[in-house]
Amino acid sequence: MYKKIISKFSLASVVLIFVGSMSIYGADAICYNCPPQWADWASQLKMIKKHLGYDIPHDNKNSGQTLSQLLAEKNSPVADVAYYGVSFGIQAGQKGVVEAYKPRHFDEIPDGLKDPQGKWFTIHSGTLGFFVNVDALEGAPVPQSWSDLLKPMYKGMIGYLDPSSAFVGYAGAVAVNRAMGGSLNNFDPGINYFKKLSKNKPIVPKQTSYARVLSGEIPILFDYDFNAYRGKYKDKANVVFVIPQEGTVVVPYVMSLVKNSPNPAKGKSILDFIMSDDGQKVWANAFLRPIRASAMSSEAASKFLPASDYARSKPLDYAKMAAVQNSFKERYLNEVR
Numbered sequence: 025m026y027k028k029i030i031s032k033f034s035l036a037s038v039v040l041i042f043v044g045s046m047s048i049y050g051a052d053a054i055c056y057n058c059p060p061q062w063a064d065w066a067s068q069l070k071m072i073k074k075h076l077g078y079d080i081p082h083d084n085k086n087s088g089q090t091l092s093q094l095l096a097e098k099n100s101p102v103a104d105v106a107y108y109g110v111s112f113g114i115q116a117g118q119k120g121v122v123e124a125y126k127p128r129h130f131d132e133i134p135d136g137l138k139d140p141q142g143k144w145f146t147i148h149s150g151t152l153g154f155f156v157n158v159d160a161l162e163g164a165p166v167p168q169s170w171s172d173l174l175k176p177m178y179k180g181m182i183g184y185l186d187p188s189s190a191f192v193g194y195a196g197a198v199a200v201n202r203a204m205g206g207s208l209n210n211f212d213p214g215i216n217y218f219k220k221l222s223k224n225k226p227i228v229p230k231q232t233s234y235a236r237v238l239s240g241e242i243p244i245l246f247d248y249d250f251n252a253y254r255g256k257y258k259d260k261a262n263v264v265f266v267i268p269q270e271g272t273v274v275v276p277y278v279m280s281l282v283k284n285s286p287n288p289a290k291g292k293s294i295l296d297f298i299m300s301d302d303g304q305k306v307w308a309n310a311f312l313r314p315i316r317a318s319a320m321s322s323e324a325a326s327k328f329l330p331a332s333d334y335a336r337s338k339p340l341d342y343a344k345m346a347a348v349q350n351s352f353k354e355r356y357l358n359e360v361r
Contacts, residue, residue, distance in 0.1 A: 052078040053290040056103040056282075057090040059083065062232045063148070063250060063277070064310030065107075068298070071306055076293055086231060087112040087191035094121040094282065103282045104291035109191025110137075111346035113144035113278035122280035127295040133315050136342070137276050146276040147298055148312040150248030151337040152192070152199050154266040155255070160240035167244060169269040170203050174220050183227040183242035188353045188361070190230055195275045196246035197352060198345060203270035208344045211352050218360045228361075237263065248275070253311035253327055267329060271336045276315075 060066035060082050069080050085093065087108035094106060098121055106116065116122045117139055126142040138145035154173075156166050164177045173182055187193035201207075201214025227242050234251050236242045238261050252265035279298065281291050297303045304319035311327060314320060328334070 051081050053080050053104045053287050053294060054083070054102055055080050055294070056083055056093060056106045057085045057087060058107055059085075059232060061234045063150075063312055064254070064306060067310065068303065068306045071302060072294060072297055075297055075302065076290075078290060078294065080294075084231060086185070086189060088189040091116055091119075091121075095119060098283075101282050101285050104285040104287045105279055105294050106282055107147075107277065107279050109195060110144070110146070110276045110278050110342045111194065111349050112191055113280060114139075114343060114346035115349070116280055117143035121283055123283040125281040125292055125295065127292070127299045129299045129316060137315065138278075144278040144280045146278050146315045147304075148307040148314050149274055149276045150250050150312055151267065151274050151334065152195050152246065152248055152272050153252075153268060153337075155237055155245045155247035155252040156264050156266060157237050157240050157243045158262045158264060160243035166264060166266060168266060170200050170217070171270070173244065174217075174224065176224070178244065179224045180227075181243040182221065182224055183229065183233060183236070183244065184246035185233065186228050186230045188356050190232075192232075192247065192275075193228075194349060194352070195273060197356070198340065199246075199268075199271075199273040203268060203272065208341065208348050211348075211355060214352075215355055215359055218356070222360065248312075249328065250311040257311070257327055265329060267333045267336050269336070271338065274337050274339050276342065 058065040058069065058080070065082070069082070072078055072080060090106050090108050091112045094101070094103065094116060106122065108116070122143050124141040124143050127145070130138065130142060130145060133145055154167060158166060161181065167173055167178065172178070184196050185193035187197040197214050197218070198208070200217050201211050204213035204217050206213035229236070233242055233245055234255070237245050238255055238259060249265050252263055255261045255263040279295060281288065281295060285291050299316070301319060304314040304316045307314040308320045308324045311324065
């Protein structure tokens, strides 16, 4: 009888019940996609606890899983706030699972990096490149370009997050596509690149793989500068960050207030805090670029690669990036994976 009852629940329902139980047993609010190993959410959640008194459990979803969960729970939301790559934030606003809220300092966010109504807004950004464990290269040189990664010497050494699910994976696909001569209207160069890269047997996880780079399991990962700097300066690993010679992209990460959330007042307080001086400094100290530039100390800025390297990283039409994401996903799944 018990098995029959359980079988009636969809996977989304089971997850909803599980996450809902977290809110009953100790959690004051729920943030989707705030994993401790990514962007130093561990420190941010501790700061929220210190300043607001809220206990928020870690959540290891990626951006795509977060949007899927919000859609599955649309009629009975569990989360209060959500964090994701910009294209998923734009889609969340379009699909009606988040509501407009303008946190403190909203006016300091440049146009193009926020929804005018506040359905999503940038909290920090990162530059995509190669997060490289030098010791794990087994004597091979540190790659300097997207083209380098196609060389046989890097077979079995390269990783990238699944671009059909994780936002950083999609951002990497957009970056390499543009570097190879493509555009948001033409993903042929990027698809062809991934086909060629498949000969080097890349590792394609769905979740953040910071620890797998430090361990040497994935010697070269398409990832953001802030993860590489964290590995170098905080975990003292022999890692480097490389901005490919052909160029790359600057990518915003955004947050939203979930529509009809269980704790809207707490959700708003959390978003206000993340945009405050104290909240923004957490990102700066984790080697991200906070959306409020005043939060970046000279000490933190000194840890970054020179400005001449960052000149190869460019912004995008992020609304267009969101609009073409599903069509790229279908092509990747049909032609590459």
